[in-house]
Amino acid sequence: MASGGDVPGLIRGLEGIIAAPTAICELDGINGRLLYGGYDIADLAEHATFEDVVYLLWNGELPTADQRAALSGSLADQRAIPDQLVQSLRLYPRGANSMAALRAAIAQLGLYDAESESIDTVALRRIGMRLTAQLPTIVAANQRIQEGRDPISPRRDLGHAANFLYMLSGREPSEGDARALDVSLILYAEHEMNASSFAARVAASTLSDIYSAVTAGVATIKGPLHGGAGEAVMRTLEEIGTVENVEPFATAALAAKRRFMGFGHRVYKNGDPRAVILRAMADEATQRTGDRKWFDMSVALHGVVYREKKLHPNVDFYSASLFAALGIPAELNVPIITIARIAGWTAQLFEQYADNRIFRPRAAYVGPAPRAFPRRGQ
Numbered sequence: 001m002a003s004g005g006d007v008p009g010l011i012r013g014l015e016g017i018i019a020a021p022t023a024i025c026e027l028d029g030i031n032g033r034l035l036y037g038g039y040d041i042a043d044l045a046e047h048a049t050f051e052d053v054v055y056l057l058w059n060g061e062l063p064t065a066d067q068r069a070a071l072s073g074s075l076a077d078q079r080a081i082p083d084q085l086v087q088s089l090r091l092y093p094r095g096a097n098s099m100a101a102l103r104a105a106i107a108q109l110g111l112y113d114a115e116s117e118s119i120d121t122v123a124l125r126r127i128g129m130r131l132t133a134q135l136p137t138i139v140a141a142n143q144r145i146q147e148g149r150d151p152i153s154p155r156r157d158l159g160h161a162a163n164f165l166y167m168l169s170g171r172e173p174s175e176g177d178a179r180a181l182d183v184s185l186i187l188y189a190e191h192e193m194n195a196s197s198f199a200a201r202v203a204a205s206t207l208s209d210i211y212s213a214v215t216a217g218v219a220t221i222k223g224p225l226h227g228g229a230g231e232a233v234m235r236t237l238e239e240i241g242t243v244e245n246v247e248p249f250a251t252a253a254l255a256a257k258r259r260f261m262g263f264g265h266r267v268y269k270n271g272d273p274r275a276v277i278l279r280a281m282a283d284e285a286t287q288r289t290g291d292r293k294w295f296d297m298s299v300a301l302h303g304v305v306y307r308e309k310k311l312h313p314n315v316d317f318y319s320a321s322l323f324a325a326l327g328i329p330a331e332l333n334v335p336i337i338t339i340a341r342i343a344g345w346t347a348q349l350f351e352q353y354a355d356n357r358i359f360r361p362r363a364a365y366v367g368p369a370p371r372a373f374p375r376r377g378q
Contacts (some may be wrong), residue, residue, distance in 0.1 A: 002087070007364040009364070010364050012328075013033055013354065014361070015030065015220055015266065019183050019193055019198065020047060020193065020201065020351070020361070021223035021355075022192070022193075022348065022351060023037070023060060023351075024036065024037065024057055024060075024190060024192075024344070024347050024348060024351065025057075025191065025192045025344070026038070026192070027188045027191065027192040027267055028246050028315055029041065029265075029269055030269055030270070030272050031270070032268055032269075032270045032272070032289065033272050034189055034191070034273055034274065035059070036053060036056055036057060036189070037056050037057070037062075037192075038055065039062070041274060041277070042273065042277065042295040044056075044186050045183045045186055045187060045277050046224050048062070048186060049068075049159065049160075049182055049186075050159075050161060050182050050185040050186055050189065050340070050343075051063075051068060051071055051072045051075065051159070051160055052068060052159050053185075053186050053189050053190075053343060054075075054132060054343045055067060055068065055071050055317040056070065056228070057343050057344055057346075057347035058128065058343075058346070058347050058350065059191065061148045063189055065349065069188075070161075071129075071147065071350070072159070074129050074133070074253075075129065075132060075133040075160060076093050076131075076132040076133075076154075076156040076163075077297070078129060078130050078134065079133045079134060079136070079137050079153060079154035079156075080099065080134075080137065080153070081109065081134050081137050081141065081162065082109070082137055084112065084276035085105060085109060085138070085174065086141060086151060086208075088104075088108055089101070089105065089138075089141055089142050089145050089151075090145055092104070092142070092145075092146075094146060094291045095146070096146070097222075097331075097360070098139070098142065098143065098146075098331045098332060098334070098335050099218065099221075099222040099227075099228075099334050099335060099338070100222070101142050101146075101337055102135075102138060102139060102142070102338060103190070103215060103218045103219055103222070104131060104134075104140070105138045105142065106131075106211060106215050106218060107179060107211065107212075107215050109131075109134065109138070110209065110211030110212075110285065113127065113130065115127055115213070116209055116210075116211050117209050118209075119207060119209065119210065119353050121350075121353075122208060124346075124350055124353060125350070126348070126351075127210050127211075127258060128210070128346035128350070131214060131341050131342055131346060132343060135141070135153055135162065135338065135339045135342050136154075136160070136167065136339050137167065138166040139164070139332065139335040139336070139338075139339060140152065140164060140167035140168045140359065141167070143331075143332060144167075144168070145331065150168045152165055152166070152168075152170055153165070153167075153294070154166075158172070158178075158329045159178065160182070161178050161179075161180075161182035161184075161185055162182075163177060163340065164328075164336075165177060165181060165326065167221040168327075168328070168332075170175065173242075173326075174288075176284070176285070176288055177288075177327075178218035178266070178283070179286070180285050180322060180325075180326060180348055181326055181336075183277065183281060184278070184281070184319060184322065184323075184336070184340070185336075185339065185340040186340075187274040187277060187315060187340075187348065188274075188315065188336075188337045188340035188341055189340045189341065189343045189344050190341070190343065190344030190347065190348075191257075191344065192267075193285075194226065195220050195221070195223075195224060195226050195302040196216075196217040196218075196220040196221035196226075196227070196252065197217065197341075197344065197345060197348050197367060199216045199217055199219070199220040200213045200214060200216050200217035200218075200220075200292055200345050201213070201349070201352045201359070202216070202354070202359045203215075203360045204349050204353055205352060206358055207353075207356065210346070210353075213345075213349055214229060214346075215258055215351075217334045217341070218338060220332065221337065221338060221341065222334060224261065224277060227316075227318040227333075227334040227337045227338065227341075228255045228334050229261040229262050229314070229332050230262070230316040230319050230320055230323070230333035230334060231320075231331060231333040231334055232261035232262070232316075232334065232339065233261055233262040233316055233317055233320040234294075234320040234321075234324065234330035235300075235317075235324075235330065236260060236261065236262075236301075237297050237298065237301070237320065237321070238330075240294075240297060240301070242297075243293070243296050243297050246297055246301050246304065247304060248310055250301055250304040250305065250308075251308070254304075254305070254308050254309065260305055262309040262313055262314070262317030262320070263309070263312065263313055263314065263317065264311045264312070264314065265312075265314045268312070268314070271311070271312040272312065272313065272315050273352075274285055274314075274315040275312070275313045275314055275315055275317060275318055277332055278315065278317075278318040278319050278322055279313075279318040280291040280367055281301075281318075281322055282295050282298070282318045282319075282321045282322035282325065285322055286321065286325045286327060288337065289325050290324070294320065294321035294324050295318075295321040295325070296324070298317065298318055298320065298321045298358075302317065316333075320333065323336065357366065
């Protein structure tokens with residue numbers, strides 16, 4: 001069967017194809033810039049909170065003080081998840097993949113939402129608020145149950161990032177740790193027409209409900225070529241073991257044509273601007289803890305891969321050592337990205353429902369030419 005590589009007009013992976021207009025996010029891959037609603041990601045990381053960014057993505061403008069307080073209050077009010085869902089989490093098998101558990105939980109969460117089938121503008125905003133508020137609760141509760149511990153109820157007096165760290169560990173995080181996670185959520189909140197955003201939009205374009213569309217996004221970001229790269233980076237660091245082993249391990253692995261996750265990007269050609277910010281935060285966080293092992297290994301591995309392959313790290317590379325410094329298990333790297341990306345997915349879904357056209361690309365047929373069905377007995 002033909003591979004399709006020589007089919008006229010075929011663009012594998014739809015690379016470079018513009019599938020929808022958006023006012024949410026601008027990604028300049030040549031110059032290495034990422035902007036939400038016109039605001040550079042570096043400025044947002046320095047000055048904004050995740051709650052600010054949620055408002056910006058949903059409304060196109062940064063909030064006033066009153067608007068920020070209202071949104072933060074709404075998120076805090078809606079953090080609790082149904083008791084029935086908690087009981088379901090207890091029935092998941094021990095060792096279940098954290099993203100598979102989150103995928104199932106979001107689908108179930110829709111069953112308890114009386115507005116779940118509604119796609120009118122007002123209902124969609126309310127559902128988006130609930131999803132953004134409840135995903136951290138689901139992730140923290142599932143992780144504690146998997147570890148044989150009871151879930152911790154959310155606190156209304158903590159910010160979005162601080163509350164997640166509290167629900168995960170049972171300890172109120174330091175200001176530095178809470179801010180480090182807050183900035184991480186900002187960096188991961190939105191990224192234009194990536195695979196998971198596209199998958200969510202495709203589901204919404206059929207006028208399916210927003211829970212189904214978000215579930216499609218979760219199923220897509222789970223893959224190691226998308227959100228799963230962050231956990232893969234940590235597993236590689238664990239495999240290498242020590243800073244001293246980075247050079248011989250990486251050199252041998254590259255010679256064997258092993259691919260290191262967390263390097264390179266389909267769109268950014270001269271480096272991912274988010275990686276620069278995350279490297280600085282990982283450096284600072286590991287200085288606070290005094291345990292520099294994973295960060296030092298990351299810096300060394302970065303040096304070898306760039307020297308040999310001229311590949312820049314992407315957003316997932318330094319997030320591995322940062323999240324470890326915050327006490328976050330490696331298996332939660334992708335769920336945390338999802339906690340952030342729900343802001344961008346919902347913003348994009350609001351756009352899709354408001355100006356919808358079903359996605360219906362074509363395929364280039366490369367199978368056998370038309371042929372007659374053989375007669376029996378001949």
